[in-house]
Amino acid sequence: DADVTQTPRNRITKTGKRIMLECSQTKGHDRMYWYRQDPGLGLRLIYYSFDVKDINKGEISDGYSVSRQAQAKFSLSLESAIPNQTALYFCATSDNIAGGTTDTQYFGPGTRLTVL
Amino acid sequence: DQQVKQNSPSLSVQEGRISILNCDYTNSMFDYFLWYKKYPAEGPTFLISISSIKDKNEDGRFTVFLNKSAKHLSLHIVPSQPGDSAVYFCAASKWTGNQFYFGTGTSLTVIP
Helix, strand or coil: CCCEEEECCEEEECCCCCEEEEEEECCCCCEEEEEEEECCCEEEEEEEEEECCEEEECCCCCCEEEEEEECCEEEEEECCCCHHHCEEEEEEEECCCCCCCCCCEEECCCEEEEEC | CCCEECCCCEEEEECCCCEEEEEEECCCCCCEEEEEEECCCCCCEEEEEEECCCCEEEECCEEEEEECCCCEEEEEECCCCHHHCEEEEEEEECCCCCCCEECCCEEEEEEC
8 A cells, every 4th residue: 555645636626616635644754745746847845744733834835725634644725726726736744854854755646636 | 936946857868878867956055955756647756865965875876966066966877777767856955944845857768
């Protein structure tokens, strides 16, 4: 079984709809992240969480919210989806290396979201 | 403003030859760097990393070089194999920071 799973894998929705993307991990990591990938822009950080009670905005948090329901679960919500939120969304986890920032990040397979 | 840049969107190399992927960064505070590899329909997977106290790190066919004065790193793959065909992302962070900054990716095609 995959260590980091994302549901759904593909989603088509309409402008104005609320949508939630879910991420679960079995790696036992404290840190979880949401990124989006757009052509020509690489991966950009939306939100990150270092433990269940910790939520932080990344580079591009506007229009998004997150919920860390448990150590293993981190959800991303689009309250009112718009077409420029069409992108590939990745969840990632990492361990907490003592004395410094994260080391390797482990990514889920991605969710392709299309907003019409 | 893109703090990590990969100026070559694509690269084609013959099997058995060397592949060199380049990455530049603008933030002199970055001191930890990674390369990720991504196949279609999959998430990125970690390949190799380097901290700023080193200028080279090797792992099998993969070597990363860091030139701090030029704010430049490169990934060398020798010899290149068709299975190396993927998109490669470089990423940078401060060792005491909270997030990684990713480049835009380079699509490598290794021609058999």
